Amino acid sequence: MKRLALIGLPNTGKSTVFNRLTGLSQRVGNWPGLTVELARAKVLLGGAMVEIVDLPGVNDLTGYSDDEAVVRDVLATTAFDGVILVLNAAQLDRQLPLAMQMLATGLPCVLVLNMADEAKRLAVDLDVGLLAARLKVPVVLVSARRMQGWPALMAELNRIGAGSGEARSARLDALPATGVALAEARSVLNGCWTLPAVLPPQISEKIDRWLMHPWLGLPLFVAIMALLFNTTYAIGTPLQDVLGSVLDWTRDHWLSAAVAPLPPILQSLVVDGVWQGVSTVLTFAPILFIFFVLMALVEDSGYLARAAYLTDALMAHLGLDGRGFVMQLMGFGCNVPAIMGTRVMRDRAQRLLSMMIIPFSLCSARLQVVVFFASALFPARLAPWVLTGMYVLSLLVAIGTAWLFKHRYVGNEAYLLEVPPYRLPSIRHLGVRALGEVRAFLELASTFILIGVLMVWLLTHIPAGHDRTLANALGDLLAPVLDPIGIRHELAVALLFGFVAKEILLGSLAVIYAVPETGLSSVLAHHLSWISGLSFLIFTLVYVPCVSAVSAIRRESRSLAFTSLTVGWSVLLAWVLCFLFYQSAIRLFAAG
Template sequence: MKRIALVGMPNTGKSTLFNRLTGGTARVANWPGLTVELMSSRILLGGDMVQVFDLPGIYDLTGGAEDEQLAQRFLGEAQLDAIVLVLNACQLDRQLALALQLKALGAPLLVCLNMQDEAKRAGISVDLATLSAELACPVQLISAKRGDGIPEAKQAIQGIFTQANHKLDFSHIPKQSTLHQREKALFQSCVHQPAILNDHHSAKLDRFVLHPWLGLPLFILMMLALFQLTYALGTPLQDYLGEGLDWFKNALLLPATANLPAFWHGLIVNGVFDGISTVVTFAPIIFLFFCLMAIIEDSGYFARAAFMMDGLMSRVGLDGRGFVMLMMGFGCNVPAIMGTRVIRDHKARLLTMLTIPFSLCSARLQIFLFLGGALFSPTHAPWVVLSLYLVSILVSMLSAVVFKSRFRSNEPFALELPPYRLPLFSHVWRRGWGEARDFLRLATTMIVVGVVLVWLLTNYPSPQHSYAEIIARFFEPVLSPIGIESTLSIALVFGFVAKEVVLGALSVITGSEGTALATQLAHTLDPVSAYSFMLFSLIYVPCVSAIAAIKKESKSNLYTAFSISWSLGLAWLVSLVFYQGARLLGY
C-alpha cells in the first residue's frame, strides 16, 4: 500500500483537499489551526491502494508547538511514498520556506498551490516551470474548494510513486537566515504579485466587523439570527418527523407489542421508543444549525471574531486562540480541547482547557432547544438560547479571571485573518449531514443504553418504590435550593455519560414523549426553574469523552479532577444565585 501525507501551513486548505481526494468529512472551516490530530483515509489511485494522511498545520519543520511536533514526528518516522505540500497561492512570499525545507530533506514532493481562483482575482501569477525547476518537483495549481486541478494533481502523485520512499533526515534543514534569503529570491523569480492586492471589499467589511464598538453587537446579532433561522426552519420539520413517529407508534408498534409481557412491552414502548423518538426529532434542527454555522465558519468571520475578542480575552488571561477554541467547542468540546495543542505555553493551554467545557456544545443545544420551545414563547425562545450561549462565554471568562494568576502566560498571540469567502453548498451540506449523522449514530448506540437503564431505574423494584426514587431523595437536598425537581437528577446523572441522553431520560422519567413531554414539563417546571435547570446543565461536568480528552491533553489526574470539581461547584453556585435571586424578585 502506498502512503502519502498532506502537509502545509494552517488555513491553506489541507482538510478541504483531503475531503476532495478521499470523499471524507474532515471538518473544514475558514480559520487556522483546525486540524489537531492525524486523520487518514484509503483511496484507490490508479492501480494502487493509497492511504492519505492529513497532518496538522505547521509553519516550519523546527516549530515547538505540540501539533507541529506531532507532524514532525510523523514525517520523521513514517515511510512515505509522497508528500503533498499545500500552499496558499496568495501567500507564497511567506510559505515557500516550507517547500525549501522539504526539498532539503529530499522528500518525494508535490507542491499544490491552492486557492488559484483567489490568486487570479488578486492579479497574482506564478511561473510554474521555473518554480518546479527550482524545487526539483512538480508544481500544480489547484482550487481544492472548487475541484479545479484535482485530476492533474492525482496524476502527479502517481508519478511520484516511482521514487523510492525513505525516512527524512531532519539534520539537513537549512538555517533560518539562509532559508529566508532563499525564500525571498525564489519568490521574486517565480511569482508576480501586484504592489497592492485587491482587498477593497474586505477592508470595507472589516471596518464594521472589527469596529471596537460595533463588532461585538454585530456578533451577537449574527448569532441571534442563526438561532431565529434554526427555530423558524427547523421547528416545522421537527413537527413533521414527530407526527411520523407518532403514527409509527400507534399504527405499528403498539399493535405489534400488545401481546408481549408487561416488562417487554414497557421496555420497548415506554423505554426505548419514547426515549429515542424524543431525541431523534432533533436531527433536522441539528442539521440546520450546523449548516448555518458552517456558512459563518467558512466565510472567515470567526477568525475576525477571535481577533476582535483578543483585547478582552487578554484581560482575563486568555487570547484570541482561546476564543477560537470556545467557538470550536460550540460543535463539540472534545476537538476544541485537543485544539489547544496550537498553544505552545503549557500554562496557557491548561487555562484554556479549563474554560472550553463551558462551551454550549451540540449535545447541550438539543436540550435547550427543546426546553426553550416547550416552556417559552416563540418570540422569547431564541433569546433564551442566545442568553445561554452568552452565559457559556461569560462563565468561561470568569473561570479564566479566577485562575489566571496560577496559569499565567506571556506567549504573544498572532492570527492571520483569512479572506472572506463564499461558502460552497457541498461544504455546508457535508457539515450539516456529518453532524446529524453522528447524532443519529449516537442515538442508536449510547442513547439506547442510557434510556434502557433509566427505564429500569424508574420501574424497579416497582414503579412506586424504584431505585430512581432512592437516587432522587439522595440528591434532593442539593437540587432543591436551585429549583430543580429531584426526579430530574436521574437525567443529570446520565448526562454525565453523554448529554444526548438527557432528553431521552426526561421522556422515560415522565412517561411521555414529543409534544406530550413538552406539556408535561410545562406543568412540572415554571420558566425560572426551567432556566435554572438549563444553567446547571450548561455548566456542570462535561461528558465522559470531554473528561478523557482533558486527561489526555493535560497528562494530569489532579488537573482533571480539579476541572470536574470546579465546573460542578460553579454550576450549583450560578444556578443558586439565579434561582434564589429570581424568587426574591417575585418571579
Template sequence: MATALRTDGTRVVTVGNPNTGKTTLINALAGSNLKVGNWPGTTVDRLEAQLRLPGGTVRLVDLPGAYSLNPTTPEEALAARELLAHPPDVVVNVVDAGNLERNLHLTLELAELGLPMVVALNLMDEAEAKGYTLDPAALERALGVPVVPLVASRGRGTDELLAALERARVPELRLRYPGELDRAAVRLAERIRHPAGRWIALALLAGEEVPIELDGELLELARQLRGELERVGIDPYLEIENARYVRAHELAQDALLGSEPRLTLTDRVDRWVLHPLLGGPIFLLGMLLAFRFTFLFSTPWVDFIGAVQEVLAGWIAALPLPPLVASFFADGLVGGVGTVISFAPVLFFLYVALAFLETSGFLARAAFIADKMMLLAGLPGRAFIPLILGFGCNVPAVYSTRILTGRFDRLRVGLAIPFMSCSARLVVFTLFAAVFFPRHAAWVVFGLYLLGMVVGLLTAWLLGRAAGQPASSGLMELPPYRLPTMQVVLKQAWARTRSFLEGAGGPIL
C-alpha cells in the same frame, strides 16, 4: 530521477501552512469527509483518507498546518515527527498561490528532507483576484519537482495533480549557506543515516530539537560544531533562516510574471468586521443570526417528528400487546429514541450555521475580535476556538485545547469549557425556552450562551489570579473570506449530527 507512484499501499502526505487548503484538497481527491477549518490549530491530529485507483489504494494523510518543521506549536511538532519518523512515499506541499513568498519558506525546508515531492499551487483563483499572474513552470524549473496549479475547492487541477504524483521526485534545489556553516552541515550529515540527514544536521546546528532518537555522540559533535561556528561569529540559526527567506523571496519574484495588487473583498469587509467598535456587535449579531436560523428552520421539522411520535404511540396503544412489550415500544423506542431524533433537526441546522461561519473565515475573525476579551481573562485570543467548539460538544472542545502552547492555558481553558452550553444542553434550553418563552426562545437561548461564556472566562481569570500567571499572547493569521460550497457545509453538519444520534440514541435504546 522521478519516483513512480506505487498505488497499492502508497502513502502520500500533504504538508503546508495553515489555510492553504490541504484538507479541502484531500476531500476533493478522495471524496472524504475530513473536517475543514479556517484557523491555525484546527487540525492537531493527523487525518487519513483512502484514494481508490485502478491499481490499488493510496493512503492520503493530512498533517496539521505548519509554518516550519522546527516545532514551536503542537501542530508543527506532529508534522515534523510524522515526516521524520515515518517518511512518506510522496510529499504534496500545498502552497497558497496568493502568499507565495511566505509559503515557500516551508517548501525549502521540505526540499532538504530528501523525499519525493510535488508542489500543489492552490487557491489560484484568489491569487488572480488579488491581481497576481504566476508562472508555475518557472517554479518547477527552480525546484526540480512537478508544480501543479489548482483550485481544490472546485476540483480544478486535481486530475493533473494525480498525474503529477507519478512524476514526484526528490527536489534538485540545494540552498547555499556560509562556507563554514555548510561544511559543518556536510560533516554532520555524513554521520546521519536518514533520508533527511541534511535537514537534521542543520536543525542540530541551529540548536533545534529533532523529534526522532539520535545517537549521543552525534549530538555531542553537533554541540561542538555549533560552538566552533559561534566562536567565529556565525549564528547558525540566523544564517539558516536568512538563507531560506532570501531564496524564498527570489523564487517568488521569478514565479511572478506581473502583479497589480488590488483591494480585495476581504480587505473591504474587514474594515467593518475588525473595526475596534463595530467588530464586537457584528460578531454577536452573526451568532444571534446563527441561532435564529437554527430555530426558524428546525421548528417545522421538530413539530412534524413530534406529530409522528404521537401517531405511532397511538397505534401501539391500540395493539393487543402485553403491557411490558407495549411500554417498550411506546416509551422506549418512540418516547426515548424518538425524542433524541426529534432534536436532530435543531442540531443539524445549528451545525449548518457553524460550518458556514467556520469555512467562510468568519470564526477566525471572531477569535481575533475576542482577543481583548480573552486577555481580560489572561488568555490568548486563540483560546476562543476551544471555547466556541464547546458550544457543539465539550469533549472535543477540551481535546482541542492542545492548540494552545502554554500548559497552564490549556488547563484553565479546559476547566472553563464545561460552562459553555454544548449541544446536549441545547436540547434542554430549547424545551424550556419553547415552553416558558415561546415568543422569545431564540433570545433566551442566546442569553444563556452568553452567560455560560462569561462564567467560563471568569473561572479562567480566577484560576490565573490564584496562580499568579501573567497574561498570555500569541500570533494569529486571518484567512481570506471564502464562500463555502453547500456540499462541504452539509457534509460537515450531517457528520456531526450523525455522531450525536449514534452517541445518544444507542445508550437510550
C-alpha cells in the same frame, strides 16, 4: 496499502482539500504510538486504495509547538508513499519555506497551490511550470473551493496510487533552519512568482470597516450570532416537527405491532425505553444540521478570525489571547476537539486556562437540551432569545472563570494573528461539513444513548419498596442538594446520566415520563415552571460536560489534579448560579 500525508500551513484550505478528496469517508482516531487524534480516509487512486492522513497545520517543521512536534513524530515514525503539501498561491513568499523543508525530508511531494481564484484576483504573476522545474516536484494550481484545477491534481495523485515506489519515513536530520529555508525559497521564487506592488482594492477592506470597527465590531458580532440562532430555529423547528411525526407514525403503525407478541415488560423496554429515548434525540438532527451549516458559513468565511481579533484585548485581561476565544467558539460544536485544539498554544499555562473554560461552551449535545426546553416552556417568540441567553451565559461564565484563575495560570506567549480575506464557501462544502458533524454526533451518541436509556428504564422500573423505584430513591437522596435550586427529584437521574453524555438527557426524560417525543414537551410544561426549567438549563450548561470532555482534559493536561479541579469547579459553580437564580426569581416573581 499506500499512505499519503496531507500537510499545509494554517488557513491554506488544507481541510477543504481533504474534504474534497475524501467526501464523508474520513474518520478520526488516535494515531499509533501517539496520544493524538488525526483524520484519515481511504480513497481509490490509480486503481489502488490509498489512505490519506490529515496532519495538523504547521508553519515550520523545526518549530517547537505541539502540532509541529506531532507532525515531525508522524513523519519520522510512519512510512509514507508521498506528501500532499498545500500552500496558498497568493502567499508563496511566506509559505514556500515549508516546501523547502519538506523536500529536504526525501519524501515524494506533490505541491498544491490552493486559492488560485484569490491569486488571480490579487493579480499574482505565477509561472507554475518554471516553479515545478526549479523544485523538481509536480506543482498543481487549484481552487479547492471552486474545484478549479482538480483534474490535474487527481492525475498526479492517481500516478502515485498506480506507482510502484517504496514507502519510507522522513529524514529529519537535514532540515534547513527557518532562515535558510526562507533564503532558498526567495531564490526559487525569483522570476516565477510576483506580487503587485500595489494590491487592487478588496471588498474585505470595505466590510471590515464595519465588522472590525473598534466600537461597532463587538455589538455587530453579538447581532450576527443572535441572527444565526434565530435562523436555526426558524428553519430547523418545522423540519424537527416533520421528523417527529414520521417517527411517531413508525412507532404507532409498525413498532407496536412488531413487539406485540413479546411479554409486556419487554414491550415497555423496547417502546418506552429504547425507541422513545433514541427517537427523541434523532428529532434534533435537522436543527443540528442547520446550526452546523450556519456555523460553517461563519467560520469558513473568515469571520471567526476577526472575532478573535476583536476579542484579543478582552482576552488579554483574562490571561489569554484571541486563540482562547476561537477555541471557545469551537467548543460550541463539541468541547472535545476544542480542548485538543489548545495544542496550538505553546505556553502550558495558557493551555490549562483555556482547557478550564472551554467546557462552559454550549456544545451541540447541550444545544438540543436547551432547544427542547426553550420550545416546551416558552412561546415561539421568546424561545430563540432563551437560546441566545444561554450562549451569552456560557461566555460570561467562561470569562469569569478565566478572570478568577488567571493569576494561577500565567502565560507569556506572544500571539500573532493572520486575518484571511473573506471567502464565500460553496453550498456543497457547507452541506458536507454539516452532514459530517451531524453524523459524527449521532455515531458518538448512539452507544451512549442506547446504554443510557436502558439504564434509565431499569432505574424507573426496578422497585425499591413502598411503590417506589430506584429512580425515586435516588431523587430523594439528592433532594437536599436539588431542592434549593428548584430541580425536581425525577430529573436527578437525567443529570446523573448526563455526565456520561449530554445526548442522553432528553432520551432519559422521555423514559422517565414514559411519553414519546411529541408528548414530552407538554409533560415538561405541566411539571416544570419556567423558573425551575431555566434553573435546570443553567445547571446543564455549567456542570461537568461529559465523560469524553473530561477524558480529553485529563489526556491533554496530563494532570489528574487539574482535571479534578476543573470538574469540581464546574459542579460547584453550577449549583451556586442555580441557587442564586432560583431563589432570587421565586422571591421576585412571587412578590410581583
